[in-house]
Amino acid sequence: MVPPARSLLTGRGGCGNLIIILIFFCVGLDVMTVTVVGGLSGVGKTHWVRQQIQQHQGQGDPMFYFAPGEGQLPLDRTLLQLEFSDLAGFTPDQEADLIRWVDAQRGPFWGWIELGVHMDLDSGAFLLTALRECADCRHVALLPESLGNLSTPWHLWADEVVWLPTAVTQWEGLRLWRSPLSGQVFEPRSLETFWQELTLGAYGSVIRGKGLFELPDGHCFYLDFCASSPPSLYLPVRQGRWHHGRPQRFSGIELVGTDLQRPELIQAITDCCLTDEQLAYHQQRFPVPNP
Amino acid sequence: MNIAVISCIHGNYEALITVLQDIDAHQVDQIVCLGDLVGYGPYPHGVVELIQSLEIPVVQGCWDEDVTHGLNACECSYPSLLAERRGRLAHEWTVQQLHPESLDYLAGLPKIYRQKNLGFVHGSPYSQHEYLLPDLDGLLALERAIAADVEVLFCGHTHVPYDRTLSGGTLTVRVNGVPQTIPAPAKRIINVGSVGEPRHGRPHATYVIYDTDSGVATLREVPYDYRRTCAAIIEQGLPTIFAWRLAQGLEFAERAEDASHLCSRGVG
Numbered sequence: 001m002v003p004p005a006r007s008l009l010t011g012r013g014g015c016g017n018l019i020i021i022l023i024f025f026c027v028g029l030d031v032m033t034v035t036v037v038g039g040l041s042g043v044g045k046t047h048w049v050r051q052q053i054q055q056h057q058g059q060g061d062p063m064f065y066f067a068p069g070e071g072q073l074p075l076d077r078t079l080l081q082l083e084f085s086d087l088a089g090f091t092p093d094q095e096a097d098l099i100r101w102v103d104a105q106r107g108p109f110w111g112w113i114e115l116g117v118h119m120d121l122d123s124g125a126f127l128l129t130a131l132r133e134c135a136d137c138r139h140v141a142l143l144p145e146s147l148g149n150l151s152t153p154w155h156l157w158a159d160e161v162v163w164l165p166t167a168v169t170q171w172e173g174l175r176l177w178r179s180p181l182s183g184q185v186f187e188p189r190s191l192e193t194f195w196q197e198l199t200l201g202a203y204g205s206v207i208r209g210k211g212l213f214e215l216p217d218g219h220c221f222y223l224d225f226c227a228s229s230p231p232s233l234y235l236p237v238r239q240g241r242w243h244h245g246r247p248q249r250f251s252g253i254e255l256v257g258t259d260l261q262r263p264e265l266i267q268a269i270t271d272c273c274l275t276d277e278q279l280a281y282h283q284q285r286f287p288v289p290n291p
Numbered sequence: 292m293n294i295a296v297i298s299c300i301h302g303n304y305e306a307l308i309t310v311l312q313d314i315d316a317h318q319v320d321q322i323v324c325l326g327d328l329v330g331y332g333p334y335p336h337g338v339v340e341l342i343q344s345l346e347i348p349v350v351q352g353c354w355d356e357d358v359t360h361g362l363n364a365c366e367c368s369y370p371s372l373l374a375e376r377r378g379r380l381a382h383e384w385t386v387q388q389l390h391p392e393s394l395d396y397l398a399g400l401p402k403i404y405r406q407k408n409l410g411f412v413h414g415s416p417y418s419q420h421e422y423l424l425p426d427l428d429g430l431l432a433l434e435r436a437i438a439a440d441v442e443v444l445f446c447g448h449t450h451v452p453y454d455r456t457l458s459g460g461t462l463t464v465r466v467n468g469v470p471q472t473i474p475a476p477a478k479r480i481i482n483v484g485s486v487g488e489p490r491h492g493r494p495h496a497t498y499v500i501y502d503t504d505s506g507v508a509t510l511r512e513v514p515y516d517y518r519r520t521c522a523a524i525i526e527q528g529l530p531t532i533f534a535w536r537l538a539q540g541l542e543f544a545e546r547a548e549d550a551s552h553l554c555s556r557g558v559g
Contacts, residue, residue, distance in 0.1 A: 189371035190372045190373035190374070193371060193374070194373060197535070197536075200539065202532055202535045261531070264531060264532065267530070268532065271372065271373045271376040272372060272373050274372070
């Protein structure tokens, strides 16, 4: 059993340090690695995990992603698994399956556990204890450079801090609001208006917003907003078009902010969604392409 | 002679009062109103009563028509599902608020008012619901002005003010294969913006003062206490999003942006 690795780098360093850390792990054959990622909302945790997966996917090693705080809204996991088809994913109630998956590995593997800003940093301590039986586990905090001189909960928690040039600084007093939207189809102009209102503060101060939204032409779009780095991203999701009836796949919205006005949010979202009759009309207008 | 042309008050009493005070301060000889006295805003009845008391020429707006004749189903009214659902809610609330005499007054308003070489409509000469956006195709814009049979056409409805001169146009037609070129007369379209529901990114009311002698149109942008209107929207139980949008200068529901869209429905 290899003892848990500790980063030698605790100061600023950004990507340069990250590369050195990766080399350190690889040269030491310390390749059964589980990284627990924490940090402020909107700092880029999932993006950082995605970059890590991209770096490792060519090696053919098994990889997993687990977000214990995703609840019924597996936004990040869904997107990652759509992009990386070999990535194993687990729901919050599948911790035992995750441990079995790790235990079954007979070679190098990589894993990432992402803790949302709403999660206690001790979350998953029991899981990590179990995982440490067969993998190196480390805590990586992603923090904005502007917090370098401050004391945050992540400073003490992290084995390694990755400093990022982001303007995100708020982590106290934030509220999380999210809602599954599976089966709902949005009228595009309504969605555009709603998202504009949302990001301009009509429903409270939103510092982070993201969601998967189904459109009547069968496409699904990912909308992503971070108050520290506007404007929003509108990205088509690489999955098949849904042509008939209500999409039987995951979609949903997640917001982090203050003074979020839940009834108004729900009303606005409801007003953007097509009825069965409207959806049928729209789907007739978008013919199914030949295979 | 100075004519103040106001439009699109939308039940915003605070904005109307402030604009009338501004008009008083600018040696105006006449006021003309281009309609949409009601809709979305918290004081539909108060606005109708005040406008009636002024005894000025008023043309019918799309909202004035809808609250008296039922919701119009043409697509010009609601460019999105969200806007339509909000619009219907506001429509039902407004109809409940209006007294029978106010409804009668709105129902009896004319679609167009002409005064010498000036024409006054809400949307276009064809429909209160048609948007004459500033980037509408020049030929189509010219055709609308010719249809009104005036030199200067005043309109509202888009809530964004502009002053557009259509000059130097010619129309070529073929009769039995023989081309004939007809010079188009110069026309001018002036959109006076909105008193009660601006969409130019600021909450200020806008209107136009037109000097009939010089032909100069002066756009007036008048700050008013929009917070009082926002508070009244919430007090009246209207959706809080209306108040938020008003404060942003974004209109209550949603704007039309498609300059190529023309109303398929003529003036009844």
